[in-house]
């Protein structure tokens with residue numbers, strides 16, 4: 001289909017990648033028409049669960065070292081500018097600091113990427129290594145940014161809409177569905193790209209599905225050492241282990 005006039009651009013995905021892409025496009029190319037299509041938003045996305053710590057490890061790689069360093073430097077300055085803007089608090093970006101410690105591998109506690117962007121990044125001193133419980137041999141200290149996606153995602157979505165962006169809630173099964181309506185599709189579909197693009201190289205590199213049995217006792221309001229809560233937790237564990245919904249004797 002031949003198109004004339006302003007370009008119609010679809011951003012597929014409303015996680016942190018899709019939303020940041022959408023805002024950047026609106027900023028750089030204000031004359032195009034933008035639509036975000038996604039089936040999950042805000043708290044239902046993977047992005048919502050991210051700790052949001054800006055700390056790329058030295059194993060993080062883009063297509064080339066130069067490109068990777070540019071991505072990191074651009075991202076850091078984007079978020080830092082946002083933090084210092086009037087929207088800083090609303091967008092969930094904040095400054096934080098802390099140590100990274102290891103008892104065995106010096107490579108785990110050092111990232112050359114961080115050295116280039118963080119305002120403070122240095123090795124921990126001998127005294128600092130002793131402050132924390134554990135037998136820490138190596139450590140680094142950094143001041144960096146935290147990005148609370150629970151705030152950033154709704155903030156970005158609102159900003160996108162206020163700037164004229166359209167949002168459609170729907171799941172697409174193939175890019176062909178978008179061909180008639182858009183000139184360009186930005187694929188920001190996260191791990192779902194594995195199915196959508198038949199991309200066998202797209203795999204989660206981190207994160208395991210774990211089952212958590214919560215045992216909070218009485219939440220601090222009563223007898224938190226009550227054996228009943230421990231028994232309940234053990235029953236839940238048994239159910240998970242046997243894969244059945246009712247508690248049954250097992251060989252645990």
Ligand SMILES: Cc1cc2nc3c(=O)[nH]c(=O)nc-3n(C[C@H](O)[C@H](O)[C@H](O)COP(=O)(O)OP(=O)(O)OC[C@H]3O[C@@H](n4cnc5c(N)ncnc54)[C@H](O)[C@@H]3O)c2cc1C
Pocket residue numbers: 012013014015016017018037038039040041045046047048049050051052053054055170171172173188189190191192193196207
């Ligand atoms: C527990 C945890 C902690 C993490 N901590 C950090 C951290 O500290 N720092 C860090 O940098 N990263 C961290 N990450 C990684 C980070 O969360 C992800 O890299 C990031 O959220 C990916 O964002 P995304 O926008 O690509 O994907 P997602 O957030 O998964 O969004 C994908 C979007 O695409 C849409 N979509 C997909 N397929 C379709 C389709 N077929 N049709 C319509 N819509 C579709 C979805 O609806 C959704 O809106 C963490 C991840 C986890 C799980």
